[in-house]
Amino acid sequence: KEAPSAAQAIDLQINGLRYSYLIAAQKYRNNTAAVSVGIDITERKTAEESLHYQLAFEQTIMSISTDFINLKSDEIDRGIDLALQKIAQFTEVDLSYVFLFNENGTGMSLTHAWATLEQKSQILPLLKVLFANCPEARSTLKQGEILYLQNLKPWLSDTSCELAQQVKSAICVPTIYQGETIGFIGFSSIGQTKQWSDSCIGLLRIVGEIFTNTLQRRIAETELRHSERKYQLAYQRTQLLSEVTLKIRNSL
Secondary structure, three states: OOOOEEEEEEEEEEOOEEEEEEEEEEEEOOOOEEEEEEEEOHHHHHHHHHHHHHHHHHHHHHHHHHHHHOOOHHHHHHHHHHHHHHHHHHHOOOEEEEEEEOOOOOOEEEEEEEOOHHHHHHHHHHHHHHHHHOHHHHHHHHOOOOEEEOOOHHHHOOOOOHHHHHEEEEEEEEEEEOOEEEEEEEEEEEOOOOOOOHHHHHHHHHHHHHHHHHHHHHHHHHHHHHHHHHHHHHHHHHHHHHHHHHHHHHHO
């Protein structure tokens, strides 16, 4: 008869760090004795969790991409706000936002954000102070590179903005159109530092491309409507002129 055996995975906190072990035990000598062994599976479990997280994040981005395909022009702003909310909630960050640089690249505007009303009013001043005190932040983004800050205090110490004192980390991903950085999407954490893997950053770049392409599509559609309207008005003026000319000729 085969001796009874069992195995179970357990998680332990040791000095503030989480470790995972697989504990296996087997009885022998007619169940009067037992032998057990513990195997450290922390690395394997961490890799599995990272893979599951990555796959779930990819599904979230695919869902956002699908939603944007059929968005009408007047639905785009709402769509971006909802996408920022989805990403922020999935990645467990507190603030998500979209900035666009002005034409000369010296100024910027907050176009979309997922945050409380009070936080929204402080995001723009916070980033302006950051860029003023940390010139390399703007240049990093303008060069199309990721801006990842885990400690904002050195650059925000001279501001009374309450939000500046709360943010622990921030990541800004440049949005690029025709080879030029036109703005960025950002995600900030309050209370604790957020770590971003290279694969997650790659997905954030895709989000930036989705937003950029959608906003540029709206601009193109708006310009097309204006062009069509101008053509229509020109045609109407030409028709009116022709009718007036005809009437004058007939009256002679």
